[in-house]
Amino acid sequence: MLSIAEIANSLQQWLMATFSPGWATLIEFVLVGTLVLSFFAFLGLVLVFMERKVSAYMQLRVGPNRVGFRGTAQTLADTIKLVVKEGLTPDGADKFLFNFAPFLVLITSMLLMAPIAFAKDFQIWDINIGVLYISAVSSISVIGVLMAGWSSNNKYSLLGAMRSGAQIVSYELSAGLAIMSVVILVGSLSLNDIIASQQNGWWIFKGHIPVIISFVIYIIAVTAETNRAPFDLAEAESELTAGFHTEYSGMKFALFFLAEYVNIFIVCAIGATLFLGGWMPLHIGSWEGFNHIMDFIPSSVWFMGKTFFLIFVIMWFRWTFPRLRIDQLLNLEWKYLLPISLFNLLLVTFIALMGWHF
Amino acid sequence: MSVSAMFFYGLSAAVLISALLAVTSRNIFRSAIFLLFSLVSIAGIYFWMDYQFIAAVQTIVYVGGIVVLIIFSIFLTQQAGVDLPTPLRGRLFFAALASLCGFLLVTLQLLAHPFRKGAEPAMSKDMKAIGSGLLSTVENGYALPFELMSILLLAAMVGCIVIALKPNTVTE
Amino acid sequence: MSFLTNYFSTIYTSVRSLLKGMWKTGYYFTHHKEIITQNYPENRDSLNLPERFRGEVVMTHNEENEHRCTGCTACELACPNGTIKIVTKFDITPEGKKKKALDTFVYHLELCTMCNLCVEACPTGAIKMDQAFEHSVYDRRLLTKKLNRPDSKLMEGVE
Numbered sequence: 001m002l003s004i005a006e007i008a009n010s011l012q013q014w015l016m017a018t019f020s021p022g023w024a025t026l027i028e029f030v031l032v033g034t035l036v037l038s039f040f041a042f043l044g045l046v047l048v049f050m051e052r053k054v055s056a057y058m059q060l061r062v063g064p065n066r067v068g069f070r071g072t073a074q075t076l077a078d079t080i081k082l083v084v085k086e087g088l089t090p091d092g093a094d095k096f097l098f099n100f101a102p103f104l105v106l107i108t109s110m111l112l113m114a115p116i117a118f119a120k121d122f123q124i125w126d127i128n129i130g131v132l133y134i135s136a137v138s139s140i141s142v143i144g145v146l147m148a149g150w151s152s153n154n155k156y157s158l159l160g161a162m163r164s165g166a167q168i169v170s171y172e173l174s175a176g177l178a179i180m181s182v183v184i185l186v187g188s189l190s191l192n193d194i195i196a197s198q199q200n201g202w203w204i205f206k207g208h209i210p211v212i213i214s215f216v217i218y219i220i221a222v223t224a225e226t227n228r229a230p231f232d233l234a235e236a237e238s239e240l241t242a243g244f245h246t247e248y249s250g251m252k253f254a255l256f257f258l259a260e261y262v263n264i265f266i267v268c269a270i271g272a273t274l275f276l277g278g279w280m281p282l283h284i285g286s287w288e289g290f291n292h293i294m295d296f297i298p299s300s301v302w303f304m305g306k307t308f309f310l311i312f313v314i315m316w317f318r319w320t321f322p323r324l325r326i327d328q329l330l331n332l333e334w335k336y337l338l339p340i341s342l343f344n345l346l347l348v349t350f351i352a353l354m355g356w357h358f
Numbered sequence: 359m360s361v362s363a364m365f366f367y368g369l370s371a372a373v374l375i376s377a378l379l380a381v382t383s384r385n386i387f388r389s390a391i392f393l394l395f396s397l398v399s400i401a402g403i404y405f406w407m408d409y410q411f412i413a414a415v416q417t418i419v420y421v422g423g424i425v426v427l428i429i430f431s432i433f434l435t436q437q438a439g440v441d442l443p444t445p446l447r448g449r450l451f452f453a454a455l456a457s458l459c460g461f462l463l464v465t466l467q468l469l470a471h472p473f474r475k476g477a478e479p480a481m482s483k484d485m486k487a488i489g490s491g492l493l494s495t496v497e498n499g500y501a502l503p504f505e506l507m508s509i510l511l512l513a514a515m516v517g518c519i520v521i522a523l524k525p526n527t528v529t530e
Numbered sequence: 531m532s533f534l535t536n537y538f539s540t541i542y543t544s545v546r547s548l549l550k551g552m553w554k555t556g557y558y559f560t561h562h563k564e565i566i567t568q569n570y571p572e573n574r575d576s577l578n579l580p581e582r583f584r585g586e587v588v589m590t591h592n593e594e595n596e597h598r599c600t601g602c603t604a605c606e607l608a609c610p611n612g613t614i615k616i617v618t619k620f621d622i623t624p625e626g627k628k629k630k631a632l633d634t635f636v637y638h639l640e641l642c643t644m645c646n647l648c649v650e651a652c653p654t655g656a657i658k659m660d661q662a663f664e665h666s667v668y669d670r671r672l673l674t675k676k677l678n679r680p681d682s683k684l685m686e687g688v689e
Binding site for chain 1 (some may be wrong): 554
């Protein structure tokens, strides 16, 4: 059976045979970069369309249904509009930082793509500190937001950036602790090891209630980290017009918009990898026949299915819950999520030590 | 020159140039951003050396912690958007002298140090080894510093809570 | 102890209410027959406007071309943005007395916000809101309308 991993491997061998190792690596860098960028564009188109359709159906509307077949070309039309618009730089802005901020945010998302396993044996960079790498790099994206808010020279942008920064910094804690509970159970930071440990069942089933709690906390915390409703204080339209990207227009705005959706994809992919087994098919104990049928579904389909399910859940949150106030936001983190996840971490450690998980 | 060496020189140039810009920029926010570039490039050099754990920790501590803290304090400072005044000629001279002395000292030390390839194998890069090293009490173990740091951080957190606590207005 | 029970009951009630909300939106997401949006130009023939939809002000006339407007200008006074202008005339009653009556009911559709205040102000129920909404024209003057039909007169018995 032809798989993505085999194609990638044969390409790698051909490159290694044709060029010197250094140059082959360089060519691979360029190839992977191009692939990631085109994947970003694809993600942007699909996720924006998905969000608009999901929100429409949840609000008893129809959603985009004019451009293309059932409105599928709507986001393409929007993108073309954004590309041909003028990218304005305000007079009072710090020109260099203003123009650099959208790219910094997007570069961070690109870096985060590296350790994600999209299919069996198909991964850009099998790094042995995968989870740590992700929490390290994701902390750079907040700098992009702060930079954009500062350099716009606009009070709404600055306030939005401050809120966004405070929010990301505080919710990183619970997200990190939730990730840590799976790391404790597996005993490794590498995403490949984490997936391999879920061969006989996903952690959300194997780890009893504590892992389910950390899964819920993870989902809440990453919703806050990606600045999405109900935690979208950073761009609360009624208070701050558009938050940190108030002054951006055209393609530079599109980059922020794209980065938001790519970040959602990334956090959901990581959540799917940690708790739902990544590309691992659904296996139930000793049901040989059932397990064999599940193995026939390609691993990339499993991965994408789980990721898009989590993305749907996050969109579901957005179109159901009202926005929190800033004090409610901080209460939720410091009074509820953090103590619960700390206690939960102790429970998980106890379970891991006693070997009570399946 | 191999591709690997090109990467090293590129990263080193990035570290040096952004560090220089961080010092010479008249706008304090830009200085912070250039400092960030410099620190990220150092993390890049760690990645190039394949010391991934140190690279990730460098990114978490410096980028996620310290630079964000610096930027927040800049945001909360009044008149942070105004360019700094050019320093006095005399101060500039002494600052340059001081940094030149520091540079010379480091360079002399580096030139005097005989770099030789160590006979012992390189330190393990395995995460398990690092983790147990942090908790071991025998030789090369870091249990004591680790626990001391935890106590220090705990004390800092308790202090923060005490400062942030609202004073009890109604007391008997 | 009450602190702890309070803490956990807060968590329980909030999670429960959030799940309730998600249940509702999830129900709407899966039940497309509940959608209330209408695809307008396609279903122009079978358009199903809600009862309270307001498109323009009209004056009702019966078969004998009679309306109920006495020209009292209550609607003109009630209108917040000067949409209505009543021109009155003096009719001679059979007894030979002069009586105020409606000459022209001028209605500026381009100014109207469909607020319904004129209809509520009318003491005789002469005007009402109609549901026609396709008002676009190429000339602004076409939007200034005369609501009473030519040669129409006041209905018998309406004071």
